[in-house]
Amino acid sequence: MISELCLCGLDGGVEVLLRHDGHIEAPNWHPDGYLVVNGDGRLFRVPLDAPALEPIDTGFANRCNNDHGLSPDGRMLVISDQSQTPKSCIYTLPVSGGAPTRVTEHTPSWWHSWSPDGTRLAYAAARGDGPVALHTCALDGSDERQVTDGFVHVDGPDYTPDGAWIWFNGETSDGVNLWRIRPDGSYAEQMTDSANVDWFPHPSPDGQHVVWLCYPPGTTGHPGGLDVTLKIMPQKGGAGRVLTELHGGQGTINVPSWAPDSARFAFMRYEPAS
Numbered sequence: 001m002i003s004e005l006c007l008c009g010l011d012g013g014v015e016v017l018l019r020h021d022g023h024i025e026a027p028n029w030h031p032d033g034y035l036v037v038n039g040d041g042r043l044f045r046v047p048l049d050a051p052a053l054e055p056i057d058t059g060f061a062n063r064c065n066n067d068h069g070l071s072p073d074g075r076m077l078v079i080s081d082q083s084q085t086p087k088s089c090i091y092t093l094p095v096s097g098g099a100p101t102r103v104t105e106h107t108p109s110w111w112h113s114w115s116p117d118g119t120r121l122a123y124a125a126a127r128g129d130g131p132v133a134l135h136t137c138a139l140d141g142s143d144e145r146q147v148t149d150g151f152v153h154v155d156g157p158d159y160t161p162d163g164a165w166i167w168f169n170g171e172t173s174d175g176v177n178l179w180r181i182r183p184d185g186s187y188a189e190q191m192t193d194s195a196n197v198d199w200f201p202h203p204s205p206d207g208q209h210v211v212w213l214c215y216p217p218g219t220t221g222h223p224g225g226l227d228v229t230l231k232i233m234p235q236k237g238g239a240g241r242v243l244t245e246l247h248g249g250q251g252t253i254n255v256p257s258w259a260p261d262s263a264r265f266a267f268m269r270y271e272p273a274s
Helices: none
Strands: 002-009 014-021 025-030 036-040 043-048 054-056 076-081 087-096 109-114 121-126 133-138 153-159 166-172 175-181 188-189 197-205 209-215 227-233 241-248 266-273
Touching: 002 209, 025 266, 076 109, 087 109, 121 153, 133 153, 133 166, 153 197, 166 197, 197 241, 241 266
Parallel strands: 109 153, 175 197
Antiparallel strands: 002 014, 002 266, 025 036, 036 043, 043 054, 076 087, 109 121, 121 133, 153 166, 166 175, 175 188, 197 209, 209 227, 227 241
């Protein structure tokens, strides 16, 4: 498989930053001018001015998945790893690398967003016999709160830059659409309504846009290896439009990947093995 790490502008123009003979996923954009991706259970830094995979030391965490990201001040990494637990667990570590510190007591927990004020994490998690729902907790793992209720499945939560909303994809009997909810769970508002299967909404840092991954109707879960689209809509709600079509899905845009100036975002697309 060939993985292409790409940058996309608001006009849909795509630039290929790096082609890699292997599988890498889920870019984050650090304000110091590099991206963070995962592959083969590890994390890598990709400088924008000299694109190459530079390993990041994650200590014992050698089964990192594509649910990773950066603190608002750029000093910390957050990872989801299952090297020490049977199911995914959330940890933090310095952005330069080092020993991970465990956050979530319970598993499975898949990180997706850091609150703009730096005090809380938002993640998808299943507890007991319940479905996967949106949860938040303090940075030390305390004060875990289940924010959503009544959904078949929830994934991809991401805070708006003012902290007023958390966007997510939620599955109901009507399908998988984008939603937003107050961080205290007081109000849930459906933001898309179509036959398509919508995943992983990411609000831009300037408060203007939301980019998301759109699967064909009837898709179950968020698999890879499909022809999908990346779409964009206003954060206040409204009609979405297609930015680009690609072969991908899982790994394409699982986590926040906007540039700090909101002019571009990073994503992955793939060429299947011949």
